[in-house]
Amino acid sequence: MHAVVAARLGDVTMAERYFHETAATDLADTRGGSAGGVRIAALGGLWQTAMFGFVGLSLRPDGVALDPQLPPSWRVVTFRLQWRGRRLRFRLDGGSRMAGVTLERGEPMVVHVAGRPHGLELGRTIDAGWS
Numbered sequence: 001m002h003a004v005v006a007a008r009l010g011d012v013t014m015a016e017r018y019f020h021e022t023a024a025t026d027l028a029d030t031r032g033g034s035a036g037g038v039r040i041a042a043l044g045g046l047w048q049t050a051m052f053g054f055v056g057l058s059l060r061p062d063g064v065a066l067d068p069q070l071p072p073s074w075r076v077v078t079f080r081l082q083w084r085g086r087r088l089r090f091r092l093d094g095g096s097r098m099a100g101v102t103l104e105r106g107e108p109m110v111v112h113v114a115g116r117p118h119g120l121e122l123g124r125t126i127d128a129g130w131s
Helices: 002-008 012-027 040-053
Strands: 058-060 064-066 076-083 086-093 098-105 108-111 116-121 125-129
Touching: 002 012, 002 040, 040 064, 040 076, 040 125, 064 086, 098 108, 098 116, 116 125
Parallel strands: 064 108
Antiparallel strands: 058 064, 076 086, 086 098, 098 125, 108 116
């Protein structure tokens, strides 16, 4: 959770450090409880850091929002999301600082990228930058 908060506050270096420490807890078995695997709690924390921290994903009443804070080493992040009967595909490019969002299924909606709303229609992709 510290990594999520650090990323949301814009301290990507600290967030990435926490992210790596969390991964190392199980991968290096520093506490002797993972028996060469990963625990679901650590895995969930890593996923939440990636999505809610670095991608900046928020689920709002009026749509989905992104406020990306990608670490410099993360070149591209892609994922799909189901939201209120819709299926969306996301592609965040860390180099160009552009987010592409495609509505693959469902009714038109609004996607916010870096605080700016973008109308999204079925089968269409919006490309939006962030700073």
